[in-house]
Amino acid sequence: MTSSDLPAILGGTPLRTAGPPGWPRPLPEVLEVLTQAMQDGRWGHYEGPHGEQLRARLAELHGVEHAWLCSSGTAAVELGLRGVGVQPGDEVILAAYDFKANFQDVLAIGAIPVLVDINVSGQLDTDQLEAARTPQTKAVLASHLHGAMVDMPAVRVWADKHTIAVVEDVCQMPGARVGGRVAGTWGDAGILSFGGSKLLTAGRGGAVVCRSPQVLERIRRFVLRGNDVSPLTELQAAILLPQIARLSDDNRQRTETVSLLRGHLTAIPGLVPLRTDVTDAEPGYYKLGCWYDPQDWQGLSREHWCAALQHEGIAFFPGFRALHKIHAPRRFRAVGTLPQATRADERLVVLHHPILLEGEPGVLQICRGLQRIQRHAAEVRDQCARRPPGLPAESL
Ligand SMILES: Cc1ncc(COP(=O)(O)O)c(C=O)c1O
Known part of the structure; x- marks a missing residue:
C-alpha cells in the first residue's frame, strides 16, 4: 500500500488538505x-x-x-x-x-x-x-x-x-x-x-x-x-x-457537475444518488442525496463512512432523522409503517453543495476519496470501532 493511498482517517494525507470549499463565496x-x-x-x-x-x-x-x-x-x-x-x-x-x-x-x-x-x-x-x-x-x-x-x-x-x-x-x-x-x-x-x-x-x-x-x-x-x-x-x-x-448560472454549473458525478458513481457500488422521476424537472442541488449500503463497504457504518470522507475534506453527512423516529407518537398520525422513511433515516447520505461549483476536478476528488475508503473499508470500520471518530453533525 502506498502512503498516498491511505485514507486520512487512518493517518494518510487528506485529498483536500484545505478541507471542503467554504460557503458563502467571497463575491x-x-x-x-x-x-x-x-x-x-x-x-x-x-x-x-x-x-x-x-x-x-x-x-x-x-x-x-x-x-x-x-x-x-x-x-x-x-x-x-x-x-x-x-x-x-x-x-x-x-x-x-x-x-x-x-x-x-x-x-x-x-x-x-x-x-x-x-x-x-x-x-x-x-x-x-x-x-x-x-x-x-x-x-x-x-x-x-x-x-x-x-x-x-x-x-x-x-x-x-x-x-x-x-x-x-x-x-x-x-x-x-x-x-x-x-x-x-x-x-x-x-x-x-x-x-x-x-x-x-x-x-x-x-x-x-x-x-x-x-x-x-x-x-x-x-x-x-x-x-x-x-x-x-x-x-x-x-x-x-x-x-x-447569478442563480441560474450557478444552478446550471451544479447540474452539470452532478450529471458528471452520476456517471462516475455507476462504477462505485453501495452509493446510489437520488433521481427525480417526475417529467420535465430540473432539480436544484443544495445537497445531493445518495442511498448508502454498508454491505458494499465491508459493514462500515454510515456515520463512520461520512467521518472518513470528511477527513478527506469531502463534505458528506448523514441525512435527516425521520420524523416518526424522533417524535413521540402522540404528536402525529402516521399512514402505515413508513418503511422508506425508516430506510432513509438509516441509509441516506448527503453531499453538501459548494464542491459542485468546482466542476470536473471536484468530481474526480470525490471519486478518489470514495475509492480510497472503499479499498480500506474494513480497516476504517475496525479503527472506528476501536477509536470512534467525532460523529459528523446532522445535516441541515
Ligand atoms: C427543506 C427545508 N425546509 C426548511 C428549512 C428551514 O430553513 P431555515 O434554516 O432558513 O430555517 C430547511 C433548512 O435547511 C430545509 O432544508
Whole structure:
C-alpha cells in the first residue's frame, strides 16, 4: 500500500488538505453592495429600496404576484401554513422524511402532522396522499429534498380535487423547475430559505411567494403586531439581490457537475444518488442525496463512512432523522409503517453543495476519496470501532 493511498482517517494525507470549499463565496458584487450600504447608511435601516426590490425580484422569478420576506425558512413555513389558512386542530400532511422544523411548524400552529412515506427518490410519495386524507385535512406540505423533486403536478391535481391547500417548500432548491413550472409555484404558498448554508444566503432569512392576496393578508395579520415579528433586514435584502442575478448560472454549473458525478458513481457500488422521476424537472442541488449500503463497504457504518470522507475534506453527512423516529407518537398520525422513511433515516447520505461549483476536478476528488475508503473499508470500520471518530453533525 502506498502512503498516498491511505485514507486520512487512518493517518494518510487528506485529498483536500484545505478541507471542503467554504460557503458563502467571497463575491465581489456582494462586497460592492456592502460597501455601498456602509456609505449610504442603509446597513442600519429597517426598510428601504433593497427589500422592495427583493420582493419584486422573487415575485418575478416565480411568476407570482406577491413575496413576503421573513427571518428564516422555518418562519416562512409557519407563515405559509398560516397563510393558506391552517388553524389549530387541522391536519397537515407531510413526508415522514423531512426537515425537522417543518414538523415543528405544524405543531406551532396547534395543527396535527400526518406523516406519509417517501418514495425511492426520497420524496413525499403522492400515492399515499389519499390514505392520509380525513375531513380535518387542511393542507399538504411538500418539500423538495436532496436534489430530487416531489411530483407536484400529482399533488396539485389531488389537492384541487379535495379543496386542500398546498405549501411547497423549495428551501433546498431556489430556481428549480418541476412539471415545466418554477418550483414553489405549484403551491398556494412557496417557501424559500436564505440560511447560511443555502444556495442563496444572507446568513439567515426566508420568504413566502404566493398568488393570492388572501394568503398574503393572513401572513400580514399574523406577523404585524405594531412591529414585524420575523423581519428580514434591508442589509440582508441587499446582499441577496446580486446572488439571485447569478442563480441560474450557478444552478446550471451544479447540474452539470452532478450529471458528471452520476456517471462516475455507476462504477462505485453501495452509493446510489437520488433521481427525480417526475417529467420535465430540473432539480436544484443544495445537497445531493445518495442511498448508502454498508454491505458494499465491508459493514462500515454510515456515520463512520461520512467521518472518513470528511477527513478527506469531502463534505458528506448523514441525512435527516425521520420524523416518526424522533417524535413521540402522540404528536402525529402516521399512514402505515413508513418503511422508506425508516430506510432513509438509516441509509441516506448527503453531499453538501459548494464542491459542485468546482466542476470536473471536484468530481474526480470525490471519486478518489470514495475509492480510497472503499479499498480500506474494513480497516476504517475496525479503527472506528476501536477509536470512534467525532460523529459528523446532522445535516441541515
Ligand atoms: C427543506 C427545508 N425546509 C426548511 C428549512 C428551514 O430553513 P431555515 O434554516 O432558513 O430555517 C430547511 C433548512 O435547511 C430545509 O432544508
